[in-house]
Amino acid sequence: MKTKLSLIALATLLAAGGANAALLRIACGSTGGELELCKTSVNEWAKKTGNEVLVVTPPNDSNERLALYQQILGSGSDKIDILQIDVVWPGLLASHLVDLKPYSKGAEKEHFPSMIANNTVNGKLMAMPWFTDAGLLYYRKDLLEKYNLKPPVTWDDMAAEAKKIQDGERAAGNDKMWGYVWQGRAYEGLTCDAVEWVSSYGGGNIVEPNGKVSINNPQAIKAIDSAAKWVGTISPKAVLNYGEEEARGVFQSGNSVFMRNWPYAWALSQKDESPVKGKVGVMALPKGGANGRNAAALGGWQLAVSKYSKNAKLAADLVMYLTSPEVQKMRAVSNGYNPTIASLYKDPDVLKANPFMGDLFSTFTSAVARPSSVTASKYNQVSNQFWNATHDVLSGNSNATDALGRLDASLKHMGPWK
Numbered sequence: 210m211k212t213k214l215s216l217i218a219l220a221t222l223l224a225a226g227g228a229n230a231a232l233l234r235i236a237c238g239s240t241g242g243e244l245e246l247c248k249t250s251v252n253e254w255a256k257k258t259g260n261e262v263l264v265v266t267p268p269n270d271s272n273e274r275l276a277l278y279q280q281i282l283g284s285g286s287d288k289i290d291i292l293q294i295d296v297v298w299p300g301l302l303a304s305h306l307v308d309l310k311p312y313s314k315g316a317e318k319e320h321f322p323s324m325i326a327n328n329t330v331n332g333k334l335m336a337m338p339w340f341t342d343a344g345l346l347y348y349r350k351d352l353l354e355k356y357n358l359k360p361p362v363t364w365d366d367m368a369a370e371a372k373k374i375q376d377g378e379r380a381a382g383n384d385k386m387w388g389y390v391w392q393g394r395a396y397e398g399l400t401c402d403a404v405e406w407v408s409s410y411g412g413g414n415i416v417e418p419n420g421k422v423s424i425n426n427p428q429a430i431k432a433i434d435s436a437a438k439w440v441g442t443i444s445p446k447a448v449l450n451y452g453e454e455e456a457r458g459v460f461q462s463g464n465s466v467f468m469r470n471w472p473y474a475w476a477l478s479q480k481d482e483s484p485v486k487g488k489v490g491v492m493a494l495p496k497g498g499a500n501g502r503n504a505a506a507l508g509g510w511q512l513a514v515s516k517y518s519k520n521a522k523l524a525a526d527l528v529m530y531l532t533s534p535e536v537q538k539m540r541a542v543s544n545g546y547n548p549t550i551a552s553l554y555k556d557p558d559v560l561k562a563n564p565f566m567g568d569l570f571s572t573f574t575s576a577v578a579r580p581s582s583v584t585a586s587k588y589n590q591v592s593n594q595f596w597n598a599t600h601d602v603l604s605g606n607s608n609a610t611d612a613l614g615r616l617d618a619s620l621k622h623m624g625p626w627k
């Protein structure tokens with residue numbers, strides 16, 4: 210009887226794929242080609258190790274994904290072992306994540322130190338960096354040439370060029386042509402765009418590292434009021450409901466001169482089936498006036514292991530594989546995801562596929578972080594108020610003086626921040 214039972218148990222185990230086989234679930238992203246790419250690497254690891262991994266797809270919008278993660282983690286559920294988390298979340302989610310230090314064998318030393326610092330909470334390594342992001346300006350090289358224009362230096366230059374080309378192309382028969390597409394929906398993406406405008410005009414960073422609420426200042430007001438003028442002139446009114454993919458859809462089909470987006474849009478714009486293949490330039494976002502500066506928001510995604518996973522050790526092993534130089538290189542070459550490992554920015558294959566990674570290296574290393582460290586567990590509330598205030602101005606329901614004045618009062622009330 211005893212022998213029979215253990216034989217049945219053994220057969221069950223073998224059917225599951227081997228004596229130590231486990232089933233892991235990973236939530237990765239689904240913007241552009243992200244999902245397929247995640248599946249490819251995950252399947253390689255599964256094959257190598259004899260385990261099974263299910264890839265689940267969370268919502269695209271960062272803040273909606275956060276809400277879902279918080280719901281799952283808040284209930285202590287073991288339904289997700291590995292989570293792809295935004296660069297602004299380590300502080301928010303730390304209490305639900307596993308310290309990866311015991312599993313990393315020092316691999317974190319190869320990554321940009323600022324990203325490891327960002328992912329370290331109370332001395333614990335809560336996530337491994339997977340890819341980094343910075344806001345970039347995409348433009349139509351062919352159209353700028355056709356109209357004898359140089360890539361713009363300031364936002365005002367950009368708006369003037371956008372208008373000129375938009376008018377010219379419409380007169381020539383393309384009535385779908387727009388000057389500039391970007392992320393104007395009331396969500397985390399708008400926070401990124403607006404942090405860039407404000408910072409480029411020298412208007413600070415909403416809540417400063419020393420805890421001071423700085424958003425109510427003349428430069429920030431100017432930045433947001435200037436952006437509001439684009440809506441309905443060089444940008445379609447629908448931009449108020451655009452995320453990354455909507456903006457890319459318009460630009461990649463050939464119907465916008467300029468686009469603000471993250472690096473992932475590059476590889477997609479260069480695919481054979483892309484109508485703008487070979488016609489696209491990538492540069493730093495414009496300055497806020499002659500005395501302003503180029504400012505890119507720092508984005509990017511990390512991989513973390515849930516504290517409620519029943520297979521944390523194995524999950525950490527998959528995280529270390531996915532964030533390894535080998536996989537990061539493959540993701541950079543095939544799909545333009547920016548590595549978080551400095552040495553890969555000198556790799557000839559990476560640079561050949563993505564010349565902008567070399568040309569704009571300093572854009573990536575000096576990108577502006579959103580105020581997630583100083584606002585920690587309240588970051589999402591702060592960001593939510595900021596994007597709503599900005600959206601109010603963009604949609605003409607308020608002006609920046611009033612909207613940022615109200616935001617200032619509300620953020621001070623929510624503090625103190627230090």
Ligand code: GLC
Nearest residue numbers: 271295296342397398508509
């Ligand atoms: C990108 C960035 C991320 C940001 C998001 C906003 O995915 O990498 O950091 O929060 O866009 O839409």
